[in-house]
Amino acid sequence: MSTVRQTAPPARAEWTGQVGFILSAVGSAVGLGNIWRFPGVAYENGGGAFLIPYIVALLTAGIPILFLDYAIGHRYRGSAPLALRRIAGKLGEGIGWFQVMICVFIAIYYTAVLAWASSYFVYSFDIRWGDDATGFFVNEYLQLADTPFTLHFVPSVLIPLVIMWIVTLVVLGAGVVKGVQRMNVIGIPLLVVGFLALVIRALFLPGAEDGLNALFTPDFSALLNPGVWVAAYSQIFFSLSVAFGIMLTYSSYRKRKSNLTTPGLVVAFSNSSFEILAGIGVFATLGFFAHQQGIGVGDLEGLTGVGLAFMTFPAIVAEMPGGPLFGMLFFGSLAIAGLTSMISIMEVILSAIMDKFGFTRLQATYRIGGVLAVISVVLFGTTSGLTALDTIDNWANNIGIVSSAVAMTVTVLWIRKSGSLLAGHLSALSTFRVGRTWLFFVSVLGPVVLGYMLVATIIGLIAEPYGGYSAGYLLIVGWGSVVVMIGGSLLLTSRRWRYDPDNFEPWPQVRTASAQGGAQ
Amino acid sequence: MTPIAILFLVIALIIIWGGMFASIIMLSRKSEVDTYPEGGKDVFGD
Numbered sequence: 001m002s003t004v005r006q007t008a009p010p011a012r013a014e015w016t017g018q019v020g021f022i023l024s025a026v027g028s029a030v031g032l033g034n035i036w037r038f039p040g041v042a043y044e045n046g047g048g049a050f051l052i053p054y055i056v057a058l059l060t061a062g063i064p065i066l067f068l069d070y071a072i073g074h075r076y077r078g079s080a081p082l083a084l085r086r087i088a089g090k091l092g093e094g095i096g097w098f099q100v101m102i103c104v105f106i107a108i109y110y111t112a113v114l115a116w117a118s119s120y121f122v123y124s125f126d127i128r129w130g131d132d133a134t135g136f137f138v139n140e141y142l143q144l145a146d147t148p149f150t151l152h153f154v155p156s157v158l159i160p161l162v163i164m165w166i167v168t169l170v171v172l173g174a175g176v177v178k179g180v181q182r183m184n185v186i187g188i189p190l191l192v193v194g195f196l197a198l199v200i201r202a203l204f205l206p207g208a209e210d211g212l213n214a215l216f217t218p219d220f221s222a223l224l225n226p227g228v229w230v231a232a233y234s235q236i237f238f239s240l241s242v243a244f245g246i247m248l249t250y251s252s253y254r255k256r257k258s259n260l261t262t263p264g265l266v267v268a269f270s271n272s273s274f275e276i277l278a279g280i281g282v283f284a285t286l287g288f289f290a291h292q293q294g295i296g297v298g299d300l301e302g303l304t305g306v307g308l309a310f311m312t313f314p315a316i317v318a319e320m321p322g323g324p325l326f327g328m329l330f331f332g333s334l335a336i337a338g339l340t341s342m343i344s345i346m347e348v349i350l351s352a353i354m355d356k357f358g359f360t361r362l363q364a365t366y367r368i369g370g371v372l373a374v375i376s377v378v379l380f381g382t383t384s385g386l387t388a389l390d391t392i393d394n395w396a397n398n399i400g401i402v403s404s405a406v407a408m409t410v411t412v413l414w415i416r417k418s419g420s421l422l423a424g425h426l427s428a429l430s431t432f433r434v435g436r437t438w439l440f441f442v443s444v445l446g447p448v449v450l451g452y453m454l455v456a457t458i459i460g461l462i463a464e465p466y467g468g469y470s471a472g473y474l475l476i477v478g479w480g481s482v483v484v485m486i487g488g489s490l491l492l493t494s495r496r497w498r499y500d501p502d503n504f505e506p507w508p509q510v511r512t513a514s515a516q517g518g519a520q
Numbered sequence: 521m522t523p524i525a526i527l528f529l530v531i532a533l534i535i536i537w538g539g540m541f542a543s544i545i546m547l548s549r550k551s552e553v554d555t556y557p558e559g560g561k562d563v564f565g566d
Contacts, residue, residue, distance in 0.1 A: 014562065018547070018551060047528075048524070048525065048527075048528030048529075048531075048532075049528075051528060051531065051532050051535075055535055055536070209521045212521055212525060212529065213521055213522050213525045215525075216521075216524075216525040216526075216528040216529045216532070217522060217524055217525045217528070218524065218528055255562055256560040256561070256562050257552070257556045257560050259547070259551060259552050259553065262543060262546055262547045262550075263547060265539070265543035265546070265547075266540065266543045266544055266547055269536060269537075269539035269540035269542075269543055270540050272536045272539075272540075273536050273537050273539075273540045275536075276532050276533065276536050276537065280529075428553075428556075428557055429553060429556065430553065431546070431547070431550045431551075431552065431553055432546070507557075507559055507560045508556075508557035508558075508559065508560060509557070
């Protein structure tokens with residue numbers, strides 16, 4: 001690095017208190033995956049028996065890595081690139097920018113799903129999709145093209161997409177407290193109340209108990225399948241928003257004297273509690289649908305993801321007494337859960353830009369956010385949106401985030417040997433202390449399980465073209481996304497800091513044998 | 521619902537929702553450590 005200006009950086013934003021932080025972190029963790037991914041994944045991986053690997057994964061990977069994010073962000077008080085630079089030098093900064101680049105890719109497509117959910121919220125008023133929910137979604141709403149990329153804009157997607165970007169940027173531009181925290185303090189209780197109403201309604205539908213039987217009846221033979229355990233670790237890992245900068249950034253906004261681990265337990269268990277609630281609501285509803293069709297729940301198709309939300313659920317709503325209200329509750333919940341998560345993804349990007357380049361919040365929000373909004377609109381406001389979304393989502397999550405987690409744990413805990421230091425930081429400030437067990441989970445079990453997941457995913461993607469798309473398309477859009485993430489992180493790491501990032505004193509002083517000589 | 525499905529539903533509720541309520545109660549009973557290490561003022565611009 002050449003010359004660095006030594007003027008003081010602006011004050012770091014702070015949550016007003018513990019409740020604001022917890023609700024914001026829950027808002028980030030509870031997203032689309034809780035509603036449309038968990039129920040189907042649980043059903044396909046042993047039903048009730050899936051709860052065993054799921055709870056094991058929560059306790060041995062989800063919560064420990066969440067604490068690791070909190071410890072790094074809070075002790076080194078910065079966005080992912082800044083905090084990781086302070087703990088692990090330029091290598092750490094590069095990993096931080098890689099996390100930011102993952103968020104860039106996710107933000108670009110995530111808003112599209114938000115736009116779809118908000119459209120369907122409105123369409124629920126008069127069940128606009130009629131008797132053919134799948135045909136309406138693919139042909140009339142998305143107007144899906146046969147070619148993977150077009151510039152043919154679809155107004156019904158374009159307009160809500162632009163509105164969602166405006167809402168997101170206005171919230172972010174208002175700041176951490178007046179924007180992000182306020183949005184979550186209002187949005188999360190609203191989400192819980194709305195979704196509870198949906199679940200209660202679903203439980204009184206004919207056939208609901210068939211759905212719950214399908215979800216909760218255990219298939220113990222599934223526990224012998226390593227794929228089921230990988231599915232459990234994947235679900236916990238993606239659901240909690242760990243290892244790609246979000247929780248690290250949010251914890252950097254906490255006051256120095258803050259309890260870290262016990263609020264972390266509240267966040268992690270609340271996230272999983274919402275998943276269980278979603279499982280009950282979704283499968284009670286699917287039980288009703290199977291009952292109406294005179295088939296078993298196991299014969300239904302489209303039990304996860306876009307298929308569940310925009311094909312199966314609208315079809316159910318069309319057959320249900322009081323369907324419009326049920327549809328509004330479902331798509332309203334989806335939109336709120338997605339919006340609070342989207343805001344946290346964007347905050348990772350904006351916080352990093354503000355830290356490195358000295359932008360004000362408004363400059364970062366409207367300049368960087370504006371550019372991302374334009375890219376998002378061009379890619380996903382057109383007839384080619386679904387294909388690109390599906391591909392980038394798979395690579396950003398299964399390759400990007402998992403690689404980031406492995407790189408971060410190996411760099412911070414194996415190369416820099418900062419595990420004891422971070423454990424000391426957490427324990428000095430928190431009412432729930434951590435020690436050797438936590439260290440084992442984050443420095444041994446976590447990297448091993450995540451490394452296995454990464455290798456298995458790469459082998460699978462090489463062996464069989466994802467989603468039946470052409471190998472050339474996947475090479476450009478899928479693997480190309482990862483190359484752009486890496487290239488972007490290298491470029492951003494090479495740029496000059498507006499304020500000296502190393503002019504910083506961590507607090508509190510923690511004495512550990514392994515940390516001597518390292519970053520304290 | 522079948523007894524085995526009810527059993528696993530109840531187990532999920534006890535462990536996951538129980539974990540949530542237990543951690544909320546734990547936090548509300550003791551929201552901060554008794555004494556923080558010295559220093560730790562939120563410095564302008566850190």
